[in-house]
Amino acid sequence: MLESRAVSTHAVGVDMIEIPRVARVLERHPQRFLRRVFTPEEVAFCRGRVRELAARFAAKEAVMKALGTGARSVAWRDIEVLPDQRGKPLVYLTGGAARRAEVIGLDAIDVSLSHLDEFAIAVVVCTQKRREQEPEAARRRLVDFLRLRGLLG
């Protein structure tokens, strides 16, 4: 079996979001949503534009996937996405997200965003100096779990 291990030098994350869903949250709880999820700089840049906010939301989730955490252990505002002078989005990590990146050896992070009327999508690619866990050990843990639950032969 060809394993996904090799020497992993990249971490990737992808996320897609329904823009009308973000619009609804923004309509219902504008202050709470903006304060909880976005930095003041992101709020200032997006000026309430729902596509831009949705794409940034997707980018934050994509970064959380690249960090391997999901949304549970990293704060949304510790991941900031702002454009450079040409409009290309750049990612800035602070607080817990920066610490997590350090632990798993992420040393560069790049993001790409896209949106249509209904959906926004973000893809993140990071270079990674070291792997956090051996894929064989992770696979073994899952197989043991599936066996224990009687889900695997």
Ligand SMILES: CC(C)(COP(=O)(O)OP(=O)(O)OC[C@H]1O[C@@H](n2cnc3c(N)ncnc32)[C@H](O)[C@@H]1OP(=O)(O)O)[C@@H](O)C(=O)NCCC(=O)NCCS
């Ligand atoms: C993983 C997370 C960041 C995204 O989940 P989601 O947007 O609900 O679901 P998605 O379909 O985009 O992603 C699911 C996939 O993420 C991947 N994933 C799950 N946990 C992961 C982790 N710790 N690290 C990396 N990837 C992970 C899995 O591959 C999963 O697909 P699978 O179950 O088929 O294997 C999740 O932790 C989360 O909490 N999301 C917050 C959702 C939220 O607040 N939404 C509000 C919208 S306004």
